[in-house]
Amino acid sequence: MLSSIKRLLIGRPLKSTALGEQKLNILKALAILSSDALSSVAYGTEQILIVLATIGAVAFWYSIPIAVGVLFLLAALILSYRQIIFSYPHGGGAYVVSKENLGVNPGLIAGGSLLVDYILTVAVSVSAGTDAITSAFPALHPHTVFIACILVVLITLLNLRGLTESATILAYPVYLFVLAILVLVGVGIFKIATGHTSASIHHAPIGAPVSGITLFLLLRAFASGCSALTGVEAISNAIPNFKDPAPNNASKTLILMGSLLALLFSGITFLAYYYGIAPKASETVVSQIARETFGRNYLYFFVQGTTALILVLAANTGYSAFPQLAFNLAKDKYMPRMFTIRGDRLGYSNGIVSLGVASILLIITFHGKTEHLIPLYAVGVFIPFTLSQTGMIIKWLREKPAGWIAKLSANFIGALITLTVLLIFFITKFSQVWFVFVFLPLIVIFFHRINTHYEAVGEQLRVDPEHPAIPIEGNVIIVPVAGITRVVENSINYAKSLTDQIFAVYISFDREDEKRFEEKWQKWQPDVRLVTLQSHYRSVLVPLSKFIDTIEHKASENNYRVTVLIPQFITKKSWHNILHNQSSFLIRAYLIFKKRVIISTLPYHFKK
Known part of the structure; x- marks a missing residue:
């Protein structure tokens, strides 16, 4: 039944040979890897205006030069990450670049930042998408957290179905969103050019003096606007997902994404300034622009619908x-091995499920409030931005390939700008991002602890010809018995086939019962030694454990190994298990951690 439900939700399993079919072309990659960056158009401008609104509407004209600064940073990042794509065609992005050029700890900081950032990507995107839905349908506003959690579950299931299938489905809303915003910007600029705008529109002219404006506030607004750049690095992390030639296709996708992001962000920022849009808690900036441009007609709902879709997706x-x-970190032994395993649909399903669960917890913790998540979200991505650019600088200085000065200059500019933005974030939004100084060291320590464990395991598993294992001279089998049954008979017969050193152990709760059982056993299995242990406190585990320790101590002196063979019956129907006390499971769970003792279970299957 469970397998049928699983197949219904995520589809039939794919053969390993179908992995090549799960690669992405440019159009599908743009949809699945650029949706985060493109969706930031819906809230990037709004984040700038929220900061400027603390001074007043007269300060909104500063959104134009701030947007120009954001676009300049976008261009630097696109050039820098294009070089990373060709220098590290196997993917890994900032983690691999930082680890190879700056050292293990900077690499782990970049990797840890990105892992947290991708969790925040899901939480922020879904929360923002839910905001768009509740802007169009205010009656749903009290149910924001519940709606967001349901959307995360749906996206998780979609991704468990496989890369190409999710990309095929995602392509439609992504390109519909691009079309909707292009239409919105085009119609808005056309109305402005032809003078068909509302007479109630008021905005301060560019250059108008603003009292109370400070460099600190402008830098804070610029840092907030840089949230529009989150997701730019995703393509460099996922190069293995592209069809061959993967680096070329990834580079083209990156440039296409950057061009679209620049065009859409510029248009929304300009219209927000011209219309004099002020941020509202109950309605997004894009919703206000669409309402001003189209009115509340089908085009307005088309923009809101596609915006909600792109934000969620x-x-x-x-x-x-x-x-x-997570696969790259697990491959380097810094995360659990389960993240290297492909699921039924050839995706890394453990990573997908873990991301979904973590995102839901984050949404519930922050009550679905996007503005509380975005500062931490942006910091999480600008740390690896800075580290990756710095790593590339070290690479060019060390290798000095043809044209390395131009490459070095591009990465130097990128590193300088991203570091500046990062410092601005820490200075202007410290109260919102201080947690970075706590969780990043904890994540790096966590990575090192995992790596230490795997190294220790590898050392202990490694075969050393100079120190061979002590040979096992024989085997002693202990069979816990609860009565004279076919299950016990099956276990005793199996033990006899392996050795003649057998102890059947019976735990008695009173003397009369002990005597009766000894008499029955002597008639039934006279050639198998029975050991009866009395338990005054009705415990099976404690006296059995003490007896095993005694036998193991004596057996180890002669290089004998002790095996505890636990008889267990398996009911025909699973619900029958609740009718039995499952003592075999309890014994196994209690004894499994004993050193130098083998714990084995011999099942006996019932037929009815």
């Missing part, structure tokens, strides 16, 4: 990049 960038990054 922007989470898919996290679902594409998180499992790949």
Whole structure:
């Protein structure tokens, strides 16, 4: 039944040979890997205006030069990450670049930042998408957290179905969103050019003096606007997901994404300034622009619908990049091995599920409030931005390939700007991002503890010809028995086939019962030694454990190994298990951690 439900939800399993069919072309990659960056158009401008609104509407004209600064940073990042794509065609992005050029700890900081950032990507995207839905349908506003959690579950299931299938489905809303915003910007600029705008529109002219404006506030607004750049690095992390030639296709996708992001962000920022849009808690900036441009007609709802879709599905960038990054960390023994395993649909399903669960917890913790998540979200991505650019600088200085000065200059500019933005974030939003200084060291320590464990395991598993294992001279089998049954008979017969050193152990709660059982056993299995242990406190585990320790101590002196063979019956129907006390499971769970003792279970299957 469970397998049928699983197949219904995520589809039939794929053969390993079908992995090549799960690669992405440019159009599908743009949909699945650029949705996060493109979706930031819906809230990037709004984040700038929220900061400027603290001074007043007269300060909104500063959104134009701030947007120009954001676009300049976008261009630097696109050039820098294009170089990373060709220098590290196997993917890994900031983690691999930082680890190879700056050292293990900077690499782990970049990797840890990105892992957290992808969790935040899902939480922010879904929360923002839910905001768009509740803006169009205010009656749903009290149910924001519940709606967001349901959307995360749906996206998780979609990604468990496989990369190409999710990309095929995602392509439609992503391109519909691009079309909707292009239409919105085009119609808005046309109305402005032809003078068909509302007479109630008021905005301060560019250059108008603003009292109370400070450099600190402008830097804070610029840092907030840089949230529009989150997701730019995702393509460099997921190069293995592209069809061959993967680096070329990834580079083209990156440039296409950057061009679209620049065009859409510029248009929305300009219209927000011209219309004099002020941020509201109950309605997004894009919703206000669409309402001003179209009125509340079908085009307005088309813009809101596609915006909600892209914001929700922007989470898919996290679902594409998180499992790949987790795989790279797990391959280097810094995360659990389960993240290297492909699921039924050839995706890293453990990473997908982990991301979904973590995102839901984050949404519930922050009550679905996007503005509380975005500062931490942006810091999480600008740390690896800075580290990756710095790593590339070290690479060019060390290798000095042809044209390295131009490459070095591009990465130097990128590193300088991203570091500046990062410092601005820490200075202007410290109260919102201080947690970074806590969780990043904890994540790095966590990575090192995992790596230490795996190294220790590898050392202990490694065969050393100079120190061979002590040979086992024989075997002693202990069979716990609860009565004279076919299950016990099956276990005793199996033990006889292996050795003649057998102890049947019976735990008695009173003397009369002990005597009766000894008499029955002597008639039934006279050639198998029975040991009866009395338990005054009705415990089976404690006296059995003490007896095993005694036998093991004596057996180890002669290089004998002790095996505890636990008889267990398996009911025909699973619900029958609740009718039995499952003592075999309890014994196994209690004894499994004993050193130098083998715990084995021999099942006996019932027929009815």
